[in-house]
Structure formats: C-alpha cells, structure tokens
Amino acid sequence: MSILDLSTDVVSLTRALVDIESVSRGEQQIADAVEEALRALPHLEVVRHGHTVVARTDLGRAERVVLAGHLDTVPVHDNLPSRLDEATGLLHGLGTCDMKGGDAVILRLAATVPEPVRDVTYVLYEAEEIDEVFNGLRHLTEVAPELLEADFAILMEPSNAVVEAGCQGTLRVEVRATGERAHSARSWKGVNAIHQAAPVLERLRDYEARRPVIDGLEYHEGLNAVGIRGGVAGNVLPDECVVEVNHRFAPDRSAEEAEAYVRGVFEGFEVTLTDLGPAALPGLDRPAAAAFVAAVGGVVNPKFGWTDVARFTALGVPAVNYGPGDPLLAHKAEEHVPVDQVRRCEERLAAWLRGEEATA
Amino acid sequence: MSILDLSTDVVSLTRALVDIESVSRGEQQIADAVEEALRALPHLEVVRHGHTVVARTDLGRAERVVLAGHLDTVPVHDNLPSRLDEATGLLHGLGTCDMKGGDAVILRLAATVPEPVRDVTYVLYEAEEIDEVFNGLRHLTEVAPELLEADFAILMEPSNAVVEAGCQGTLRVEVRATGERAHSARSWKGVNAIHQAAPVLERLRDYEARRPVIDGLEYHEGLNAVGIRGGVAGNVLPDECVVEVNHRFAPDRSAEEAEAYVRGVFEGFEVTLTDLGPAALPGLDRPAAAAFVAAVGGVVNPKFGWTDVARFTALGVPAVNYGPGDPLLAHKAEEHVPVDQVRRCEERLAAWLRGEEATA
Numbered sequence: 001m002s003i004l005d006l007s008t009d010v011v012s013l014t015r016a017l018v019d020i021e022s023v024s025r026g027e028q029q030i031a032d033a034v035e036e037a038l039r040a041l042p043h044l045e046v047v048r049h050g051h052t053v054v055a056r057t058d059l060g061r062a063e064r065v066v067l068a069g070h071l072d073t074v075p076v077h078d079n080l081p082s083r084l085d086e087a088t089g090l091l092h093g094l095g096t097c098d099m100k101g102g103d104a105v106i107l108r109l110a111a112t113v114p115e116p117v118r119d120v121t122y123v124l125y126e127a128e129e130i131d132e133v134f135n136g137l138r139h140l141t142e143v144a145p146e147l148l149e150a151d152f153a154i155l156m157e158p159s160n161a162v163v164e165a166g167c168q169g170t171l172r173v174e175v176r177a178t179g180e181r182a183h184s185a186r187s188w189k190g191v192n193a194i195h196q197a198a199p200v201l202e203r204l205r206d207y208e209a210r211r212p213v214i215d216g217l218e219y220h221e222g223l224n225a226v227g228i229r230g231g232v233a234g235n236v237l238p239d240e241c242v243v244e245v246n247h248r249f250a251p252d253r254s255a256e257e258a259e260a261y262v263r264g265v266f267e268g269f270e271v272t273l274t275d276l277g278p279a280a281l282p283g284l285d286r287p288a289a290a291a292f293v294a295a296v297g298g299v300v301n302p303k304f305g306w307t308d309v310a311r312f313t314a315l316g317v318p319a320v321n322y323g324p325g326d327p328l329l330a331h332k333a334e335e336h337v338p339v340d341q342v343r344r345c346e347e348r349l350a351a352w353l354r355g356e357e358a359t360a
Numbered sequence: 361m362s363i364l365d366l367s368t369d370v371v372s373l374t375r376a377l378v379d380i381e382s383v384s385r386g387e388q389q390i391a392d393a394v395e396e397a398l399r400a401l402p403h404l405e406v407v408r409h410g411h412t413v414v415a416r417t418d419l420g421r422a423e424r425v426v427l428a429g430h431l432d433t434v435p436v437h438d439n440l441p442s443r444l445d446e447a448t449g450l451l452h453g454l455g456t457c458d459m460k461g462g463d464a465v466i467l468r469l470a471a472t473v474p475e476p477v478r479d480v481t482y483v484l485y486e487a488e489e490i491d492e493v494f495n496g497l498r499h500l501t502e503v504a505p506e507l508l509e510a511d512f513a514i515l516m517e518p519s520n521a522v523v524e525a526g527c528q529g530t531l532r533v534e535v536r537a538t539g540e541r542a543h544s545a546r547s548w549k550g551v552n553a554i555h556q557a558a559p560v561l562e563r564l565r566d567y568e569a570r571r572p573v574i575d576g577l578e579y580h581e582g583l584n585a586v587g588i589r590g591g592v593a594g595n596v597l598p599d600e601c602v603v604e605v606n607h608r609f610a611p612d613r614s615a616e617e618a619e620a621y622v623r624g625v626f627e628g629f630e631v632t633l634t635d636l637g638p639a640a641l642p643g644l645d646r647p648a649a650a651a652f653v654a655a656v657g658g659v660v661n662p663k664f665g666w667t668d669v670a671r672f673t674a675l676g677v678p679a680v681n682y683g684p685g686d687p688l689l690a691h692k693a694e695e696h697v698p699v700d701q702v703r704r705c706e707e708r709l710a711a712w713l714r715g716e717e718a719t720a
Contacts (some may be wrong), residue, residue, distance in 0.1 A: 168545060172594060183688075184606045185528060185665035187582035188569070194585035194603070198561035205555040209548070222547035225554035226594050231587025234532055234606060234635070238586065243554070246544045246594060275594070305545035328543075 006111035052136035070128035097325030102156025117355035152288035158325030169279030219250035251279035283318025366471035412496035430488035457685030462516025512648035518685030529639030579610035643678025
C-alpha cells in the first residue's frame, strides 16, 4: 500500500504530502508515492516521465480539462514537518501553500470522482521552483504534448482559492553603460560608466506603469532594476556599469512587443535579453473557462506573477490559477495555508467535475 | 660584499634592484642587500626597522633633507627580469618606474656624495603598494618620528623627472539608498532602492570639479563613483543600493572640509566614510623647497595622485615628488623607465646636495 492514503480527508493528505520532503531535484520519493497511489485507481491511465506523473480518465466526454500541480518545494527553512494550528485553522510548513494543498486537492479528486462529466488529466510534476530547463511541465510539452491536450487547464498555484486568470509575462534584460577607465586621481582622462548610467535609473524612476483591462481584469505592469553592478577598484573609474532590469507585462502584449518596448525605454544603451516568459491571456471567453468560473463562485482576479499557465497558453489551452493559500506567503519560512481554503477548493472542483451546482 | 655594487652606474644599479623580486611583504632580500651596501659606507649611520632601512649623514649642517623611496612592487606580471632596449633607451620591467629607478638614485647619492652641503636622511622603505597598515614610512612616523625630522623631503615617486608638489587628498564614502523589498510582479507594493539611487548618479554626473591654484599650481579635483552594487534576486525589488564614491581634493581643503563637502553633495542619503588620506600642501614657500626646485630646473607641476608625501606634511615637513618614470605607467605590465631620466635625476640631485649650480 502506498504511504499516501487517498481515502483520508484533504487536510490529512496535505500533511502527508508536506511531510515527504521534496525540494527541487529531490522529488523521487514523493513521485513514487503519488504514482503508486494513482495506479491503484482502476479508472485512471497513469504515465510517468521522470518524476512527473500523469493520470487520465478516458470516458469519451465532449470536453477535457487539465488539473496540474508541482510536487517540488523551495529549500527547507526550518519549516518541516507540518504543524496544524487548530485554533487558527492554519496548516504550517514548507509547501503547505506552494503547493501541496493544491496537490492534495488533485489527488482527492482523482480518487473520489471516478466518472467526471468532463474527462480529466491530472498532472503532478517536478522541478517548478528552479531553472526552467528542469521544469517537468515544460518537459512534457516537449516530449508528450498530446498528454496536455485539453479545452481548459487549471493550475493549482496558490490564489487564496479565487480564480486568477492569465498571467503577466516576465522578461529580463541587462542594460549596459560604458566608459573609459582612468585613475580616479586624474578622472578627466576617462569616462565614468557609472555616471553614464544615470539616465537608466532616471528612466526607471520616471516609468509609469500601464494598467490595461483585459476580459474585465485590470493588469498592472512593472519595470524594475533588480540588480546593478560596476566597479574595478577603489581608485579607478569603471568602464562598465550593468543594470539588470525585470519587466512584467500584461497579456495584451506579446513577448516580442514587450522586448521592443523595453529596448525603446533604454534607447542609446546596449540592451541584452537574458530571460523571457510570455504572458498568458485569461481566456475567459472560452466556454470551459466560463463554466469553471461560474462553478467556483464567479470571482476572478488578474494574475500578476508569471506561472506555468503560460505553458498551457503556448499549447493553445486557456488556463487559470486556482488553489488554496496566499501567493505572498510562497517561499517564506512562515508559509502556511488555511485548511478551509483547501477544503473549499476540493468541494468546488468536485462539484464542477460532477456537473453539480456550485456550492455557495 | 653586497650583491648591490653602489660604485656601478645608476642604470646598472636600477637593473640590479629590479632583478631582486620584492613584491610587497616579500622585501627581506632587497632590504638585506640595501642595508649591507649602506653599512659599508663609513659616512652614514644606518638603522633598520623591519624591512625599512634609514641611513643618515651627521655633518652638523644647517639644513637636513630626506630622500625616500619604497622598495616594494605590485605583483609580478610576466615582467621580470629587467630588459634594456638600447635603441629606445627604455629599461623595461617590474619596478623600473615605480620606483627602483628612484631607489637607485638614492643609493648612488648615498655612496657618491659623502659630504653634502645639507645633511641627508636616506629612507628605503617597505610595503607602500598595499594596505597602509603595513606601510614602512607610516611605521617610522609612529615608532621613530625623529628619524624623519627634516626641513624638506623628496619622495622619489615617478614624476617624469619633474617636480610634482604637494598631493591631492583622497577619501572614499559609501552612499546608501534604501527602499522596501517586494516581488517584482507586484512592484507597487515596494520601493526600489536602485531607482532611489538615481539622484546619486545625477549629482555625480552634474558635478563640476574645482581647480584651485595653490603656490602657482593648478590642482584638479574629482568626484567619482568607483563602485555600485544592489540586488537581491532576479524577481525582487532591492531594498538597498550602495554607491562607492572616491573624492580627490586639492590641498587647500582639510580632510574634514572635504568630508563635509561630500556629505553636502549627497544630502538626503546615508553617507559612510570608509577611507581618508589628507592632502599635502606644496610648501614651495619654504627656502629648502625653493632651492631644490631651482636646482632641478625650475619646473613644478601639481601632484594629482595621493602619495606618501602627505605623511611628511603631517609631520610638518614640506615634501615633493621627484623621480624618474611616467606615473601613468606605474602598476602596468609594460612598466618601463627612460634611462636618461634616471641619470638626470641622479645628476641634478647630486649637484644640489653638493651645492653646485643646476645642470641645464
């Protein structure tokens, strides 16, 4: 028998998942447990790629939806094992919020809804928290994209159990100011690259964020220096100053448009693109998405942070974030999740998959 | 017999000194050789402190002058042993310019002018090129300042065999801009410290250097960022940005005045003083200094870089830089010295010490 008992309640299952340490690149044990538990369910076809487990119903329904969650966590920060505070209803511990509460919901649905009105593909994947070359969902899109074919996808990222639609894109550039070295005792013989970078900081300071409304959701862009470096020695005018800039852009702009915008902002400087994740449109005009939103309560917020929903968008599958937990607590030592949110997510998704009316 | 033959010509002696490797903290061999050679001269009293050697005449003259040079070099950079290019008259190699050509001049004068018209204190000291806690001249000012008492001092720093009077002071501060961290996807929740640093770079860019004239010499101040740093992670607004600033100030300002000036420039920011070397007044109004300037040709330039002449000023001894070699070549792999300049320095100083008319 698997060390995961899918017949237990969703909060106990969350604790069981949290208590299997699974820092990125260390997901074997949790993936083994998940795979074993899912293979015990006769109504699912189970496939494994690396430490990513995919389980599917195949009932010939008119629609197929994906429910996806990552199994890995950021590094341990003195926050294991889990600890349930009965007084506050908060479950504390690494991964409670990001995102084993969501994983537990997925596993409970897989076990308890054998005949959903929509075919379901459950995806529990590895390595979301690190360099994207390791990302299990990305890997699937490359080696077995047919496993991700669907009309709609739900990523169980923490969103306070409210639908967060789409996601903003993210790109990083290095903006380089150059000069000529000289001894600082004879500075008029050189050109100080750090002084030359003044307009870069001025343009960042004077930037005004766009806040476009898309499908009724107001996004909020950002343009920020996330790093700056320059300097050769304490008596030398530096010949280079590099500002690392992160731009977050709303889903009405393509990655190419966003890059062109940033290059325009820093016209006159050398701009090198170092990272690029496209935005995802909310896609709320699709019937499957609209039905889901109605089923879980009708409230939708825009997603500011970049998430793997963008990978579904790239496959042509509209996707939203919907999971228990406050995204602002993700990656913090004091990470926790309200158990009520975990239960609510399970109830509403189960009702939606069973074709029942949404609970209030 | 010492490996240094002080009866040889000054260029050969320079080569002999260069070929004794003496990177800072490795001066024992060269100091031993210098001490042995000087102790062989009966008209000198020799004292050694660490790897600093002091040799003095004691003829009861009305004036005493110091001739000082450091024995150490910056690290070897594939530029040893020395190499004399007869065609160009350039002696190549580590320390040829900074400052074993000057050291050779000192040793030749010590050996060939037994009865100078001014009493002379020859100082060959260790560890000028590294952290000043190791500086041999600084050490002497603390343990045996009486050895440095004089009416005038000449530091054999490379100055193209032209007198460079005084020196500019140097100070370093860290200017700190602060903010509040936030995830870059929700940047409106934080304050970006790098953006807050824009005025620091603007004030540096807009700085206009003072060029005060002192004793007929025009100095040229400077205010430069020599380093900048900030950044937490690629998706975080940083809460701190630190600009390291180096101010070079003319000798009409005290260290305290210079510090107050810099604090004024960066008003509104946290400013931390990290390094401070006072300026040295040229002191050309002193008779010994004036006589020396006349003896070596009458041309005087201001010294922009900070040198150990400031240590003499602090002892109340006017001091100038005067030595063979281009200061811009110091610390470069291609360091070299024109042998004509080495010879000219020897001739003019010898004539001055002997009380002869200056050579043309």
